[in-house]
Amino acid sequence: MAPRNSGAPPSGKAVAWTTCLTSIKPNEILVRGYRLDDLMGRMNFGEAIYLLLTGEAAPPSVGRLMEAMLVAFIDHGVTPPSTLAARNVATTGASTRGAVAAGVLGFGPHHGGDALACRTLLDEGLQLNSGGISMTEAATRLVDRLTKSGEIPPPGYGHRYHTIDPRATRLLQIAHELEVDHAYTQLLRAIEHALTQHPSLAGRPLPINIDGAIAAVCGDMGLPPEVADALLIISRVPGLAAHALEEQRREAPMRVINPTSGTYDGPAERPVPGRRK
Amino acid sequence: MAPRNSGAPPSGKAVAWTTCLTSIKPNEILVRGYRLDDLMGRMNFGEAIYLLLTGEAAPPSVGRLMEAMLVAFIDHGVTPPSTLAARNVATTGASTRGAVAAGVLGFGPHHGGDALACRTLLDEGLQLNSGGISMTEAATRLVDRLTKSGEIPPPGYGHRYHTIDPRATRLLQIAHELEVDHAYTQLLRAIEHALTQHPSLAGRPLPINIDGAIAAVCGDMGLPPEVADALLIISRVPGLAAHALEEQRREAPMRVINPTSGTYDGPAERPVPGRRK
């Protein structure tokens, strides 16, 4: 009978199963075949995340792109609902992990979901392209469909706050420098261009946003959509933890958190200390 | 009146508040004063985590130690209860983020809590040391107290599975190479030595485990205990996500997950591809 059920008890037999992630033997931990102690000091955290999620070590250029992508999404201030969920938990005196868990739950189709939706859009266009239609023509067809069905802005384009999303611009630039920009990125740009050309959108700028850039870059790195989706969560967890810790340290407990009355009092803009270009 | 209350409605006034983490202006995102797009490609993810949580960019040696520490805790196979919580959620067809959130909740005083408890122990010993007592003598006093009160193994020492925790050995080695091993690490080793010398523990090896190594290394990096605690969660989230994704891909839904019948079928041991020593 199908597994669709109410959690009824099993037959009693312990069923053997396997994992290809991590092997634990006395004094020996293998992650995807590599000794964990060998990885330490030889792979950075972002590269190890890539290895754990994909099964293979990233080529150097892909590793650097992973790091940049993870940094890009690390935090976005006090107003995202995921951050507010984490802060509302933290103000009650609950644990940091409770606040982080609530923040993780505060991602949904409308928040962080655009990367996945944009990936679906790009996959649709690349399907057309592999059927012999040019990138430009595929982009035009997609934009025609989207404008007709009222799906404007398309996922991955436009931002309610930024007119140019600085994270998207920089991520695509890094992908280009590292020569990891392939078909997904090409189509992402072709759609952006088709949007500017569409008569019904005249004067309405819909530039690539960070969700779109991440969708395309993950596609060009060969990551499946569900892995790209998991990376978004992984990349924002440090931000959620930082907000929980700040709430605990700086604010009175049980305060009413008004998202629109929080302002930044950190350091003014300063140059990144040089270590590596 | 004190904030101790049942969540009653507020006075109605929106109270201004501040954050020193991230500033959001149109087309400009500052994290701790640095333009986020400037950080991308110049800081790795682990270094950006350090910046976000502490407020300052890590010196290069500290940055490399951070990366190694985050890698050390990235996964530990299928049996930790946090991983089982995540897999039990994933087997129901729930979302990856729901599984990750449940996994984050699956850390408690007895799982991941030893790093914090070990830090408290080390702080107690360093207090003695700063009062004029030698490290060796401070370690002996701590071990005397712990054996008398039955707190054996102390937090940070011994492992139910590994007799030598390879992650701990390697992390302390890296800290030494990078010259970030200071008083915390010195005391951690002194306690390990005092444990081997204590008559009541003859023949019972209690080597430093990964929780102890992380506690000391975070102490020597100058990280407050609550930041070190948050880093544990951050470092394991990729592992939780990887198990959730594997559960979704490889297993039938609504299976009964028997933790002791899961075995590793990933690649056999292989050398880490050389890129940086």
Place this chain on the structure above:
Amino acid sequence: MAPRNSGAPPSGKAVAWTTCLTSIKPNEILVRGYRLDDLMGRMNFGEAIYLLLTGEAAPPSVGRLMEAMLVAFIDHGVTPPSTLAARNVATTGASTRGAVAAGVLGFGPHHGGDALACRTLLDEGLQLNSGGISMTEAATRLVDRLTKSGEIPPPGYGHRYHTIDPRATRLLQIAHELEVDHAYTQLLRAIEHALTQHPSLAGRPLPINIDGAIAAVCGDMGLPPEVADALLIISRVPGLAAHALEEQRREAPMRVINPTSGTYDGPAERPVPGRRK
């Protein structure tokens, strides 16, 4: 622009909004228009849940059916993945609320989701019925479609453990006694009958299970599908809390929880103390 976005900061204006659930004034709390202190002692918890979720007080028969339905789903032993998620969190020494939250996350399409899927099926059949097709014929058509598409067992029918789900039988009996069994229940039974008649299912009993009974009963009480779905979570939370508390009290911390080796050692079967038939 559409709300599809990355959690960017708002315009700064506080937007007024409303709730029709609960009014809080000094010394006066109204739930759906009733003074909360007036409800206390006059409505039972199950009736108050109905009021809060639907906006109106339940007629007495509906109130009694609500109570029976909430009791029906209160617990189902140690093997459901939601319960295992809660226990795996509790074994780490984490808080009861952390364990309950993880348990709540451990409901997904394959666990508890059948009630919603069965409701969709029943709504499809009732649509046919309101178009002039008899219940019997509508049931036959649905079963034909399901067998052809391989969706056997259909959601709401069959159980991997019980051949007769005692909760389903009793819930439908109570609904009948209280005269709250209408079109949904009638169709639920018609489909069960059509399943027994279908040649391809000869000798394969697919009796109504608790998910099916709840789906139909909620339909006949006039509850929207999403409210019925929320009731499942509400009804199981006491079970999740009970397992978390039992884990804390009776088991050693950080144990490896093997779902198939847990057995019942509570009281043997005993009659319910008479108080109300």
Place this chain on the structure above:
Amino acid sequence: MAPRNSGAPPSGKAVAWTTCLTSIKPNEILVRGYRLDDLMGRMNFGEAIYLLLTGEAAPPSVGRLMEAMLVAFIDHGVTPPSTLAARNVATTGASTRGAVAAGVLGFGPHHGGDALACRTLLDEGLQLNSGGISMTEAATRLVDRLTKSGEIPPPGYGHRYHTIDPRATRLLQIAHELEVDHAYTQLLRAIEHALTQHPSLAGRPLPINIDGAIAAVCGDMGLPPEVADALLIISRVPGLAAHALEEQRREAPMRVINPTSGTYDGPAERPVPGRRK
């Protein structure tokens, strides 16, 4: 070795364990020894919760008090941080169960924790009383200590919004009518009186609040503190679900939720439909 560990793999043996909550056999479910189908229609949900958590059926008066207590805490409007955590998750389009889980995490020492803290205070006073000191004198001593140590308001007294908490008044009245008010309730009132008499608190009313009433009533029902704590969570879950559903239905996705600009637009005050006094 102690269970304090990092989740290392087990010895491989499946360890047998027991549960006294629920027995699952084919076609027979026993909850604490009672057939679940026998309980349905004979116990209300609140009574079944009492049974599941304590192991025994509640006497009728205790059952009615349980129902009243669960109703008392069912919701408290839009401003509690637990509710805001749930709504911030719901606004992203995440699932109802994700929103409920985040809400459950939004209880902490400062929110819902007062019932537990008040219980500790009452236990301390009853310890004095059982040593031969009168209730009045025990209350005076506790208030002296609390004022000296600055712990004013004590847990269970005062409210930042209500000067008289209508839920507390009513719950204590019902306990009195049902003759379930014993030593805990007596001491709760004695402390309230001692607070009014204390010179340093002149003119500062600190009436019993709902947390205090719940703490005393649970004590007099014989519930252990951790069970009382679990009941708070159980009783508020319907409120969290109701807010999540309302957010999904009535509001645009990804809105910025300002807790101080939400107002009630439900029915005006109306009498509770008579069914049982």
